[in-house]
Amino acid sequence: xxxxxxxxxxxxxEVDGEIVGQIGKGLLVLLGVEKDDDRQKADKLSxxxxxxxxxxxxxxxxxxxxxxxxxxxxxxxxxxxVADTQKGLRPSFSKGATPSLAxxxxxxxxxxxxEKVEVECGRFAADMQVSLVNEGPVTFWLNS
Numbered sequence: 643x644x645x646x647x648x649x650x651x652x653x654x655x656e657v658d659g660e661i662v663g664q665i666g667k668g669l670l671v672l673l674g675v676e677k678d679d680d681r682q683k684a685d686k687l688s689x690x691x692x693x694x695x696x697x698x699x700x701x702x703x704x705x706x707x708x709x710x711x712x713x714x715x716x717x718x719x720x721x722x723x724v725a726d727t728q729k730g731l732r733p734s735f736s737k738g739a740t741p742s743l744a745x746x747x748x749x750x751x752x753x754x755x756x757e758k759v760e761v762e763c764g765r766f767a768a769d770m771q772v773s774l775v776n777e778g779p780v781t782f783w784l785n786s
Contacts, residue, residue, distance in 0.1 A: 643673070643674070643675055643676060643679040643683045643684060643687050643747065643751075643785060643786045644673070644674040644676070644723045644724060644783065644784070644785045645671050645672070645673055645674075645687055645690075645691055645783075645784045645785070646671070646672040646674075646720070646723060646781065646782075646783055646784075647669050647670070647671050647672075647691055647694065647696070647781070647782050647784060648669065648670045648672075648774060648776050648779070648780065648781045649668075649669060649696045649697065649776065649777045649778055649779075649780035649781075650665070650667070650668060650669065650670050650716075650774045650775055650776055650777060651666070651667055651775045651777050652664075652665065652666055652667075652774065652775050653665055653668075653670040653716045653772070653773065653774035653775070654716075654772075654773050654774075655716065655718055655762075655763075655764040655765075655770050655771070655772050655773075656770065656771045656773075657764075657765050657768045657769070657770055657771075662763070662764060662765050662768075662770075663716050663717075663718075663762035663763050663764055664716070664762060665713075665714035665715065665716045665760070665762050666713075666714060667711065667713050667714070668708055668711075668713030668714035668715055668716070668759070668760075669691065669696075669708050669713065669714075669715050669716070670715075670716045670718065670772070670774050670776075671691060671715055671716065671717045671718065671755075672718050672720040672723060673717055673718065673719055673720060673723070673748055673751060674719075674720055674721060674722070674723025674724040674738075675719075675721070675724065675738070675739040675743065675744040675747045675748060676724050676737050676738060676739055677737060677738060677739045677740070677743070679739060679743070679747055679786070680747070681747070681750055683786035684747050684750050684751045684754060684786070685754060686786045687751065687784065687785070687786040688751055688754040688755050690784055690786070691708075691715070691755065691784060692707060692708060692709055692715075692755060692758055692759065693707045693709070694707060694708075694782065694784065695707050696708075696780050696782065697710070697711045697713070704780075708759055709758055709759055713759065714759060714760040714761070714762065715755050715759050715760070715761045715762070716761075716762045716763070716764075717748070717751065717752045717755065717761060717762070717763050717764070718763070718764035718770065718772055719744065719745075719748045719764060719766050719767070721735065721738050721744065722735075724737050724738045724739075725737075725738075741767060744766075745766045745767070748766055749766075
């Protein structure tokens, strides 16, 4: 399971012109699910995302996590994160989870995060338009 997290001052996701998820200060989480992922990996990754210190403290050092700054999380499913790009000029998605497993773990991950912070979500398998204001920019690649 892969999470590409971005520290944002705002982010939203739209489907067919309708806003389906929107946050202010917090983290945009692009989530990729691989075929060997399970709830245990989702638990581990959600804890890492929620506790990863990417927000500045009073000394302007990244020492605070999204919970400590009362931030929100926007979770967006992104199967392209699991692509194998090592060979050729076309990505392979052979490591990706089946759509049913990916959706199950995407929803579970969002639910786990929602136990500790406010969470908004994109729409699984939809053609989404994601807009964000990345602060810093600050972006990290995390996996379980």
